[in-house]
Amino acid sequence: MQASIYGSVKGKLGFEDQNQRRVLGFGELKKIEQVQGPGICGLLRGELALVGLANVLGTAVASSLMDQQGRKSLLLTSFGGMAASMLLLSLSFTWKALAPYSAPLSVAGTVIYVLSFSLGAGPVPALLLPEIFASRIRAKAVSLSLGMHWISNFVIGLYFLSLVTKFGIGTVYFGFADVCLLAVLYIAGNIVETKGRSLEEIERALSVVT
Template identity: 35%
Template structure:
C-alpha cells in the first residue's frame, strides 16, 4: 500500500471532523437570532431547535464506536461525512420548524460519530511522544470551526440570511469526505484484525521506520491479553471500571460546567445584557479568536505539562470567571459595565476552557480505554457527553427565563468546583505513556487492589 499524502495532511484530514463539529456548534448561536423571527419560535421550541442535533449526536456516538470496531475507523468516518453533507443541505432548505428539527437530528448522527471517531483515529495514528498534541488537534479544529461559524454568522447578520449560515457547512463536509478517501486505516485496528503486513506498511510510512517493530510488539502484547475478550461484557469488568468512571465523569463535567451553553447561546447572552444583534455576533467572533489561539497553545503544551494539571488549572479559571460574571450581572443588571464585564468574563472562561477541558477531555477519552473496547468506551464517553449537553442546552433558555442569567452562571461555577474535586480524586495522568502501557497499568492496578483486598481478609 502506497500513500501519496504526507503525515501533516493525514492528521489534518483526520481531524477535519472536529471542524464539522465546531462549525455546527457555533453557527446555530448566530442563526438562532433570525430563525426565531422567521419560524416564530418560543423559548421551548428554540431549545428544541438547538438541542435536536444532540439526539442525533447521542445515537451517532452510541453506534459509531461499535461500528468502527467492526468495520474500521476509516469506513465509518466516510459514512459520517456523507450524512453530514445531507444534514447540512437539509437544514439550509428546511421550509418549517419540523423539517429543520428533523435535519438537525440527521446532522447530529454525523457530528456524534465524528466526536467519537476523530480523537480515537488520531490517537491510534500518533506516536506516543506527540499523541496528546495530535489528539488535541481535534479540539483545535473544533474551535476553528466555531470561529469560522461566527465569522459566517457576522457576514450574513445584516441580511438575516440564516439559511446561508447553515448551508455553508456543506463545504467542510465535502472536504472531509474527499480527504478521507486518501487516508490510511488505523494500524492498531488492522493488527486487531490480523492484517499485520498492511499495519506494518502504514506504521513504517508514518514513523519513517523508527520504532515500528517495538510499537507492533506492544500492540500485539495488548491484543494477546485481550484474546477472547471485548464487547460490552468486557466494559463491565472490574479492571476497566476506573477508566469507565474517569471517562463518564470527564464527559459529564465537561458539559455541566457550562461550556456549550456559553457557545450555543453567546449571542443571546450578549443581547440579554444590552448589545444589538450584529454587535452580539461580533462579540462572539472575538471570543472565537481567543478560543483558537488558546487551543493552539494547549496543543503545544499538553505533552509537556500533562493532562491532569491542565484540567485543574482550567477548572480554577473557569469557575472564577463564572462567579464574577454571575455576581456582576446580579448587582449591575443590564448596563454598559455589565455588557463589557460579560464579554471579558466569557472570553476568560473560553480561554481557560480552550486550554484545558476542551482539548484534554477528548484526548483522555481516546487514551484510557483498552484497544479491544476502545470504540465502545469512546462511544459510552461520547453518548454521556452528548446526553449531558442535551440536558444543559435544552433547559438553559427556560432556566434563564426562570432564574435569570446571574444565578445560572453561579450554578455552573459551583459545578466547576465539583469537577476540580473529581479530577483530583478519580483521574490518572496518561502523559508520556503508550496506549498499550496505559492498558497494562489498568490491569496491574486491578491486580494490586485484588491482592491488597485478599491480604486484608487474611489478616
C-alpha cells in the same frame, strides 16, 4: 433603535434586567441582522469574533502543552478558569455595584470561559479517554463516554433558557460555576496523569485511586 431591538430580544428571551441583553444566541443575532440590517450588529459581531479568537488561541496553546504539562494539569487549569469566568458572569448580572461595568465584564467572562474550555475541557477528554481504557473495550467505552457528553450538551441547551427564565441568569451561571468547581475536586482526586505512561502503568495508578 438599538434600544428597541435589545428590548424586543430581552422580552423574547425572558430576561428581566437590561444588563442581560448581551446574552444573545447566534440565531438571535442572525434574526436581528435580517430585520434591522448588518450595521446594528457590528458590536455583537466584534464580540463574537473575540470569542472565536479565544477559542482558536486556547486550542493552539493546548495542543502544544498537552505533552509538556500533562492532561491532568490542563484539566485542572481549564475547569478552574471556567469556574472563575462563570462566577464573574454571575456577579456581573447580579451585583449592583458592578452594574455600570456589566457589559465589558460579561464579554470578559465569556472570553475567559471559551479560552479556559479550549485549554483543557474541550480537547483533553478526546485524548485522555482512549489512554485509560484497555484495547478490548476502548471503542465501546469511548463511544459511550462521548455519547453521554453530547447528550448532556443537548439537555443543557434545551433547558437553558427555561432555567434562565425561572431562576435568573445570574443564578444559572452561579450553578455552572459550582459544577466546574466540583469537576476540579473530582479531577484532583480521581483522574490520573497519563502523559508518558503505558497502559499497564495507567491501570496500576487507577487501581490505587479506586
